[in-house]
Amino acid sequence: MVSKYSGRCLCGEISYSIDVEPLFTGNCHCKDCQRSSGSAFIPAMLFSEESVSVRGEAKYFESSADNGNIHRRGFCPNCGSQLFAKFNTMPGVLGVKAGTLDNPSGYVPKLDFYVASAAPWDHMSPQLPKKIGAAQS
Ligand SMILES: [Zn+2]
C-alpha cells in the first residue's frame, strides 16, 4: 500500500509515512526557520501526531519565540536534516517539513506567514495570502 505522504532525511535513517490530509500547509518565513534551515523559509505541513508513522528517532532542539512559545525542531542526529516540529501551543500536532517529502508536489501551500521577517531575496508566490506574523492569530 502506498501512503498519501512519505518522506525521509538525507541519509535515510529517519523516514515517515502519513495517510491523512494535512490540517494546515504554509511557508514560514520567520528568522528562526531561516537560520535552522539555512534557507529562505520552511514549507510546513501540520498533521495530528498520531497519524504520522515515523521510523527512526529524531533528535529535538527546543527554542522559544519572542512571544515565549516553545518550538521543538526534530532533525536526524546523523545527517542533520530537519524533518519535524512540535509546538507547546498545539499538543498532539506534528509539523512535517515538506522539503523532506518523496514527492514534492504533494505539498500545496495555502499561506505565507511571518512575511515581515522574510529575507530580501525570498521571492514568494503573489497568489498566496500573506500574514505579517503567526499563521494563527
Ligand atoms: Zn539522516
Ligand SMILES: [Zn+2]
Ligand atoms: Zn518559522
